[in-house]
Amino acid sequence: MQCTLCSEHSELYCADRKRSYYRCLTCDLVFADPDSLIAEADEKAIYDFHENDPYDERYRQFLSQLSEPLLTKLKKGMRGLDFGCGPGPTLNLMLEEQGMQVELYDLYYYPDKAKLQQRYDFVTASEVVEHFAHPARSWQQLFSLIKPASWLAVMTSLNELKTTASFKNWNYKNDPTHVSFYSRQTINWLAERYQADYEIVNGRVILFRC
Structure with a gap:
């Protein structure tokens, strides 16, 4: 199986009742079997159930894991894209409450592609x-959106599991x-690919600068 990120060779990593997963021998990405991907309409239906309330303090606290370290790198008035x-x-x-200007883009909810041309x-x-x-196409798009010497702030749960058994039990x-x-x-592979410096904050927030 060809890796969906770096296009190098990947091998079957494990499988559960719903799908198989492959692991790249070069960039270490683990990815679901492309044949198991759900349709966009089904994907959006799942997102429609998300109850992300801008005034929910618990949700804001969750997002502060990203906002707080990023804000230490920014100056008031800077313009960004969520x-x-x-x-x-x-x-x-x-x-914005801290003085930034922020545009929005989302494939399903804010699909203004003009925001991706800036x-x-x-x-x-x-x-x-x-x-x-x-991911190869999507990461290239993300890095193309930032000016030189600017910031790409990402939050995701990193796979730090050491065994396939642990991965299979990972919620x-x-x-x-x-x-x-x-x-x-x-x-690290992404940073080298896009000639970026980076730091990992709290084990789940990655701040790239290139």
């Missing part, structure tokens, strides 16, 4: 990259819309 903001945009409000001082992707069915991979899983090795 990529994959979902049906209840909240991260943009949190950043470049920004920062781009955020919170709980987005695990949904990438075509994060059970969401049928989660199809790409990244280890620290994968993040």
